Amino acid sequence: MKSNNLSYGVNRRALISSLALLPALSAALRPGSAPAQATQGPPLASWNEGPAKQAILDFVRATTDQSSPKFVPPVNRIATFDQDGTLWVEHPMYSQLMYCLDRVPALVAQKQELRNEEPFKTVLSGNEEAIAKLTLPELEKIIITTLTGMTTDEFDAEVKKWLATSKDRRWRRHYTELTYKPMQEVMSHLRANGYKTFIVTGFGQDFVRVYSQQVYDIPPEQVVGSALATKYGYANDGKPILIKEPKLILNNNDAGKPEGIHLMIGRRPYAAFGNSTGDRQMLEYTGAGDGARLMMLVLHDDAQREYAYGPAQGLPDTKVGTFTQELYDEAKKNGWTVISMKNDWKRIFAFE
């Protein structure tokens, strides 16, 4: 694991571009959320007929039919999913980064000495242009400072509150509502056929674990992500606590994904889903196993219903997530299936 990169693999240019689109760092307004739920009924109902849907159905049949030469015993059925851009919207900014920026006012309220210190001063100013110019070390400082120094219980409570009150600017929906219904259906279909589904995210696993059960029907222990260390100790009243420390112990991006999968799951997946170069090694590692393996990449080519980005489509350069021409070529060469949001998905969200 790369232990000195505190950026969580955030692409610098992507961040800078994205920050220009930031809404004012508004305090959250209203509680309540209605996360997307996987529906019951025929599998993959939100998918159009086509090679992507067929690849999923064929894979599940081949690995669960006892008469199939590619049958996989239930105990070995593992499927891994990247989160941002694969299971939910990552545009115009990763939601966890939004969380970190939104936390700055509360952080400064507790630590007044930060009020006039950069980069916190700039974030507090609400000046979007200045925020967009923050350097990568400055952004790392914000990420680390807002995610550490509290107990794990306090962190969970803060994230829950933020999720219940913050909304996406375009859809005016809670972030947890912005999961892709077709991908929820893939996870449901796999689980209905004995697969254990895991999220394998480049962002912080502690963040995703707060809502993974409610949003994805995936328990916390099936979320693998970048991780900061915790330190065991005792509160003033003697109660044992875990404090979140400013030390990255897992950088779950790129080669870190198969490494993280080995550390946390301990075996090779049979199916893996991603949407960017950060997922390339996870798909390679999955594909290197024998028997039937399913590797899929979500291509964001639907500007009308969601977003369009990625040079593979001759579209403008990506803001977040990087589906490069090189990745597209590797997918084609390796027999990975590219999912076109525009063509393969009947609908994007459960609320539509």
Place this chain on the structure above:
Amino acid sequence: MKSNNLSYGVNRRALISSLALLPALSAALRPGSAPAQATQGPPLASWNEGPAKQAILDFVRATTDQSSPKFVPPVNRIATFDQDGTLWVEHPMYSQLMYCLDRVPALVAQKQELRNEEPFKTVLSGNEEAIAKLTLPELEKIIITTLTGMTTDEFDAEVKKWLATSKDRRWRRHYTELTYKPMQEVMSHLRANGYKTFIVTGFGQDFVRVYSQQVYDIPPEQVVGSALATKYGYANDGKPILIKEPKLILNNNDAGKPEGIHLMIGRRPYAAFGNSTGDRQMLEYTGAGDGARLMMLVLHDDAQREYAYGPAQGLPDTKVGTFTQELYDEAKKNGWTVISMKNDWKRIFAFE
């Protein structure tokens, strides 16, 4: 996580004492194993009536009866078990350490330059007295060298072969047969009541994961342990591989246990089982949660059927695992239940 301690928390004096009891580092002789299986039927059939058995039954009832004020939703039912000394025999030596010593001849066959280098030269000599005098840094060198430098697939194959051919000196049984039947029954009873069971071991998780499904009915991803880093790369034929690296990223002992539980499971257990000071923090952390919690410690006080060690019983000082008077006192103060192997268990092993 303590990242520079490569000893896996091995107690130096314990090791030195134990090494004197080492059988010659014999090559394994015969394949085949018949691991203990959890039985079906009434719960805890191998337990005598008494406070320990009652504590388990009461806990399960209180947390799974919907009318109970201490009811725990199925999705939150987590139970963690230390392995060595809690689920299987740790005396006279941790089995993974035995594996590392047994691997030295094969290692030297591949790397001839180690033949005349210490500590490998001493291990190859088979001189038990000299082996017993190896220093902790020398033992660490053996552990690290024998567990790294190969792919994860190669490591798995080596461990499987060793398990199939190596035997314990006293019972002349495969190590995987030396699991405690009463503890297998506890895990079965918990699982039958919706609990997810996890192993939380101070030794290497990659080692335990090789046999956890077969021996404990626990899948690899539910084994948390000390862990060496892996590095993603490509073999000469271009195939993606993970190489085991000589870098400790998790030291899953003492405070490392709750820290490892947070990293790998992401929430507090409702029940935790251990047998030594290395488990103290895991039990404290578990007990600090609200509602019903079950904390238990296995006391080795049965020299006839297994082993007796631990000052809490006025027995000779421990060789491995340390059940100190201080731990015994903390257990009594905190309401943790001490399991007496002698009094609480009708039988120890499935093969009896």
